[in-house]
Amino acid sequence: RxxxxxxxxxxxxxxxxxxxxxxxxxxxxxxxxxxxxxxxxxxxxxxxxxxxxxxxxAGCEESPGETIIFNGRKFKTYRGMGSLEAMENGSKDRYFQSGVESVKKLVPEGIAGRVPFKGxxxxxxxxxxxxxxxxxxxxxxxxxxxxxxxxxxxxxxxxxxxxxxxxxxxxxxxxxxxxxx
The missing domain is CATH 3.20.20.70 (Aldolase class I)
Structure with missing residues (x-):
């Protein structure tokens, strides 16, 4: 929004x-x-x-994403489908940007980040x-x-x-x- x-x-x-x-x-x-x-x-x-x-x-062992250690705590990487990373890997058609070739021209509506590891x-x-x-x-x-x-x-x-x-x-x-x- x-x-x-x-x-x-x-x-x-x-x-x-x-x-x-x-x-x-x-x-x-x-x-x-x-x-x-x-x-x-x-x-x-x-x-x-x-x-x-x-x-x-998203922070569960079975969930996709890399398990990382940051400042001594365990996290999982997580990306929303509207993130730049997800759009680069195929989700851009969901956001009416399927014809966009340059990453610099994509307009992401989500983010990628890390969430606490939950086991x-x-x-x-x-x-x-x-x-x-x-x-x-x-x-x-x-x-x-x-x-x-x-x-x-x-x-x-x-x-x-x-x-x-x-x-x-x-x-x-x-x-x-x-x-x-």
């Missing part, structure tokens, strides 16, 4: 598309904007039938499913279809900050939470 000036926040997009798809039988795959298992719950509650979790598993994908998925199960339980939703009936409450930036741990220095990291992400 920053490069092209087009788009809406992911949750709004999911909600709007879900309303447009009602009665069509077309499933909605929520893709983007997910950082925590709670974001998966919200994406499904807004009308998604499933989610893409590429960035959530095996099985543990990451276990934590995501656990968070999803908790969120569905709090909403009284035994299924994704029932979760679509969840009610949303708009909160302020201060409310978002309050949702995270505060007034404490974390001394023992949880496998499903990192403020630095």
């Amino acid at each position: 920053v490069v092209a000036g087009v788009g809406v926040p992911q949750l709004s997009a999911i909600y709007d598309v879900a309303r447009a798809l009602e009665g069509t039988g077309v499933p909605l795959i929520a893709d983007g904007g997910l950082r925590y298992s709670g974001d998966v719950v919200k994406a499904l509650a807004a009308g998604g039938n499933c989610v893409m979790i590429g960035s959530l598993v 095996g994908v099985q543990e990451v998925i276990y934590q995501l499913v656990g968070g999803l199960r908790s969120g569905m339980g709090y909403c009284g939703a035994p299924s994704i279809e029932a979760l679509h009936n969840a009610k949303f409450t708009r909160i302020t930036n201060a409310g978002v900050q309050e949702s995270h741990p505060h007034d404490i220095t974390i001394t023992s990291e949880a496998p499903n939470y990192s403020r630095s992400e």
